[in-house]
Amino acid sequence: MDDTTATPPGELRIDPSHRDVLDQVLDKWSVSILDQLCERPCRFNVLRRAIPGITQKSLTATLRRLERNGIVERRVVADRPVAVEYRISDLGKTLREPVDVVLAWVTTHRARIERAREQFDDAAETAGSLQA
Numbered sequence: 001m002d003d004t005t006a007t008p009p010g011e012l013r014i015d016p017s018h019r020d021v022l023d024q025v026l027d028k029w030s031v032s033i034l035d036q037l038c039e040r041p042c043r044f045n046v047l048r049r050a051i052p053g054i055t056q057k058s059l060t061a062t063l064r065r066l067e068r069n070g071i072v073e074r075r076v077v078a079d080r081p082v083a084v085e086y087r088i089s090d091l092g093k094t095l096r097e098p099v100d101v102v103l104a105w106v107t108t109h110r111a112r113i114e115r116a117r118e119q120f121d122d123a124a125e126t127a128g129s130l131q132a
Contacts, residue, residue, distance in 0.1 A: 041087035
């Protein structure tokens with residue numbers, strides 16, 4: 001199919017705008033942040049402690065990106081000291097179901113994925129030793 005051909009009803013095609021949004025809202029840190037914020041609003045340090053391996057820099061960048069895309073809302077809390085709280089937006093809540101479907105798929109197929117990785121790595125290692 002070329003670009004001038006209409007997409008049949010019910011068939012989705014990935015275009016650059018899809019890739020851009022998917023890249024910005026469904027990377028590994030975004031999904032972890034959304035998982036936390038679906039449960040409750042959180043302050044920055046609560047999120048940082050709840051997500052193993054995330055750096056302060058990655059958390060800051062990901063929260064800004066999610067806020068820019070309307071997935072997360074940022075609210076300044078007028079406590080002493082002043083704090084910032086993040087919550088999932090109404091738009092962000094609509095991601096819960098599709099993300100849960102993908103997570104269920106991973107859970108169902110994790111063993112097969114691991115076997116495929118092992119086979120690939122073994123084949124690559126064998127090919128590498130034959131070339132040496």
